[in-house]
Amino acid sequence: VGVYSGMSDSAFCQAAVADGVSLRAWGVDTWQGDEHAGHYGQRILDTLRAQHDARYGHFSTLLQKTFDEALADIADGSVELLHIDGLHTYEAVRHDFESWQTKLSERAVVLFHDTAVRQGDFGVWQFWDELKQRFASLTFEHSNGLGVLLVGTQAPELLRNLAGDAAR
Numbered sequence: 001v002g003v004y005s006g007m008s009d010s011a012f013c014q015a016a017v018a019d020g021v022s023l024r025a026w027g028v029d030t031w032q033g034d035e036h037a038g039h040y041g042q043r044i045l046d047t048l049r050a051q052h053d054a055r056y057g058h059f060s061t062l063l064q065k066t067f068d069e070a071l072a073d074i075a076d077g078s079v080e081l082l083h084i085d086g087l088h089t090y091e092a093v094r095h096d097f098e099s100w101q102t103k104l105s106e107r108a109v110v111l112f113h114d115t116a117v118r119q120g121d122f123g124v125w126q127f128w129d130e131l132k133q134r135f136a137s138l139t140f141e142h143s144n145g146l147g148v149l150l151v152g153t154q155a156p157e158l159l160r161n162l163a164g165d166a167a168r
Helices: 007-019 042-056 067-073 090-103 124-134 157-164
Strands: 025-029 060-064 079-084 104-113 136-140 146-150
Touching (some): 007 042, 007 079, 042 060, 079 090, 090 124, 124 146, 136 157, 146 157
Parallel strands (some): 025 060, 079 104
Antiparallel strands (some): 104 146
16 A cells, blocks of 8 residues: 555566466555655556556556555455555554554565654654564664564464564
8 A cells, every 4th residue: 555656566566477476466546645755646657557557467456546445445354465655644554554454364464664764744663663562573774664564373484483583
């Protein structure tokens, strides 16, 4: 959720193609922007769709909806990887995580973008600090930070092992 120009979405899709992983993917965004990403519009979506649909359209759909509206399109318990990169206030990121929890499978991993940004009203880091007390996790501090949260009780073993030995 939170696609913007599609860099992360396309990377996920390309990795699936390269590794021969069969999946169903959705990229959700309004393509209107917000106070953190700036305001953008249809041109960004049109450019992305021209690239995305030809390469990944057979398994991936770009949904031009709010994150809450898109919940109706996704089956409960079906999401194994959720990337949260919407509005970065504490309230918004908490709402995104909590509202999408019913969609997560027993193997679910949730990625949080910008966990290291501590400026303005960015609050991802605050919510991330709370979540990593409740779930196994990995934190990558470089760039703007990426949090990897192992939400599912059957999250991949490799990630569970890494989370248990974060120094590795």
